[in-house]
Amino acid sequence: MDVCVVGTGYVGLVTGTCLAYLGHAVTAIDSDQRKIDLLNAGGCPIFEPGLRELLARARKQGSLRFSSDLARGVASAEVVFIAVGTPPQPSGDPDLSAVEAVARGIGAALDPGRLRVIVNKSTVPIGSGNWVAMLVEEGIASTVVVPAGKGSGVLVEGPPELPFLVASNPEFLREGSAIADTLYPDRIVLGAQDSRAIGILRQLYAPILEQTFRAPEGVASRPEAFGAVPLVTTDLASAEMIKYAANAFLATKISFINEVSNLCEKVGADVVEVARGIGLDGRIGHRFLDAGLGWGGSCFRKDVSALMAISREYGYQTRLLNATLEVNEAQRQTVITKLQEALKILKGKVVGLLGLAFKPNTDDLRDAPSVDIARALLKMGARVKAFDPVAMKVCQDLHPDLDVHYAEDGVDLAWGCDAVVVVTEWPEFRQLDLEMVRKAMRGDVLIDGRNLFEPESARQAGFHYVGIGR
Ligand SMILES: NC(=O)c1ccc[n+]([C@@H]2O[C@H](COP(=O)([O-])OP(=O)(O)OC[C@H]3O[C@@H](n4cnc5c(N)ncnc54)[C@H](O)[C@@H]3O)[C@@H](O)[C@H]2O)c1
Known part of the structure; x- marks a missing residue:
């Protein structure tokens, strides 16, 4: 599948690299041009065991490219992951400004002709799925040229079918074993209001869910007797809560x-x-x-x-x-x-x-x-x-x-x-x-x-x- 991962930090870079290794065509986006230059030059901005090697394999396969141009990544993608940082503010609330900018940017770059899934992988407060959907919609509206005398906004002629679905796919990888955690997870959690989003993401994750891929030996071997991965499909709010509850419990x-x-x-x-x-x-x-x-x-x-x-x-x-x-x-x-x-x-x-x-x-x-x-x-x-x-x-x-x-x-x-x-x-x-x-x-x-x-x-x-x- 054609995938765009926005954010090439610990989560985005590992996710993008693993999906590319599994055979998907991945464009990884970051607003930090130095990071993109380093990645394009064959470097790796973080220390994570096995990541350099897996990056090299994905680059060799030609299935992974890096860019700072969000619109370029979104243009052909069937699935767009938001994996930007959500750092804490003094109040305890996470800073969601990066998620907001990306959601609006995705909306502005969407071609209305095709349906795609926008996936929140960043850890975001409960309710953020709905908020992201609203921002993407506003992003789309910002690009619509309304003919003179036709009112303002996209809803002039009744609500059209939106060209996107929002899903939550919380991330549970641990730094230090992030590649193994991605390829051999304890579970995959998918939350969405619309079952079509779940269907598309199930297809994306099929190699991991069914463990049909060849393990990258020497990088992250498959644990002994590792079988099919449990899939938890649920609503948006529950998926978002699962991530917070898991970390709070640990x-x-x-x-x-x-x-x-x-x-x-x-x-x-x-x-x-x-x-x-x-x-x-x-x-x-x-x-x-x-x-x-x-x-x-x-x-x-x-x-x-x-x-x-x-x-x-x-x-x-x-x-x-x-x-x-x-x-x-x-x-x-x-x-x-x-x-x-x-x-x-x-x-x-x-x-x-x-x-x-x-x-x-x-x-x-x-x-x-x-x-x-x-x-x-x-x-x-x-x-x-x-x-x-x-x-x-x-x-x-x-x-x-x-x-x-x-x-x-x-x-x-x-x-x-x-x-x-x-x-x-x-x-x-x-x-x-x-x-x-x-x-x-x-x-x-x-x-x-x-x-x-x-x-x-x-x-x-x-x-x-x-x-x-x-
Ligand atoms: N690090 C972990 O172990 C871990 C595990 C599970 C979940 N998470 C969650 O995943 C999310 C990402 O975490 P991380 O550790 O990868 O963060 P990170 O800070 O390492 O990476 C975030 C990346 O997003 C980029 N970015 C910021 N604004 C952007 C924008 N507008 N457009 C494009 N790129 C932009 C940054 O340049 C950076 O490269 C967070 O919500 C975090 O809570 C992290």
Whole structure:
């Protein structure tokens, strides 16, 4: 099918590349001309495992092109995805200005002769499907030339059949495993008022739903015994709510285990053991049950806050979601408290942050705990060093004011530090020679913000080890 994906960020670029790999003809659009130039020059603007390789294959197949011209992408497309950012505003409401601009732009570019589906993949407040339909209609109206004396607007001769249908197709990919999540999802959710939209999208996703495509070996192999993908077809509002409810639940699950971890510290229990013990219960499950210094990333805070903002519009108070955010805020502060307990005075001390990205396998720093922790330490008069396998360049670009010394590797980071804090659970950090790290340091404090190391081995390496909830 002929597909247009608007927005080439973490979601749009992965979606477009995977659809192109599956054989669809994809035009990926972005208003950021530098991004488009980079993509057209064979580059990749983000770090996502396997993306470069899959992009190369799609380019070779000739099924993927990039442009900043929205009208060019929309012209022949049967399906247009809106995958632009919806960043949070101070009020908690997401900023929908990019969605608005794109919806109007799609309307202005639509050729009324053919039906197509406009799909909201961006995470948008409940009701946005109807809002996008209205904006597209206004976009169409803006291009209609009304003959003199015929009134104003497209509805002069009664409502014509609109040349588009709107659907919601929330995205559940996780940065760091985005390609596998797209090709082998737990489910695909489609919401629409009109069953024709569902039919067209079912056809688009058929290779994934039925798993009929050849897996891109070496990039994202098909998990063992992976079968047909469940398809959830529903109305627009429910599809939009599914996305918010999923993220709110996951954030709450982590905040829950963090709350338990704080209690574990009081009573002398080990939260890692507790999580193992409760996670084996099929009703609870072990995933998203790792205590630590809290969640970050572009989605959880934004989506929980957006759900709270929607609730306020209806006069409903979300007690549980307030607590989810509160616990997470406190959890970031825990690192500072633990450092104060171990080092007493932070002024003049050197603290090394092991990891900057909000989670492993990504260079995304949006709402990353590392940045908050670094700022708090600097404010308190400490010197801060940092090492991350991929996110240091992004950190330098995004936070040029952050007075952090960037290290070359884990041991270089440790050099001269009074304390090292594990901020991101990069798997390679587990391979660090703890004795070498300890020897390079001036002090002996290891604050393991992700419970990455076994307390006993860290102690044997000479550390004063402090985990979370252990
Ligand atoms: N990142 C994730 O893990 C993830 C997962 C699920 C859902 N989502 C949701 O998907 C949406 C996109 O997220 P993302 O992380 O890919 O964002 P992003 O910021 O990485 O990418 C957004 C892209 O849209 C482009 N853009 C902005 N305005 C535009 C316009 N008017 N026309 C064309 N392009 C425009 C930007 O230049 C940017 O490249 C958000 O609503 C987000 O909540 C994200």
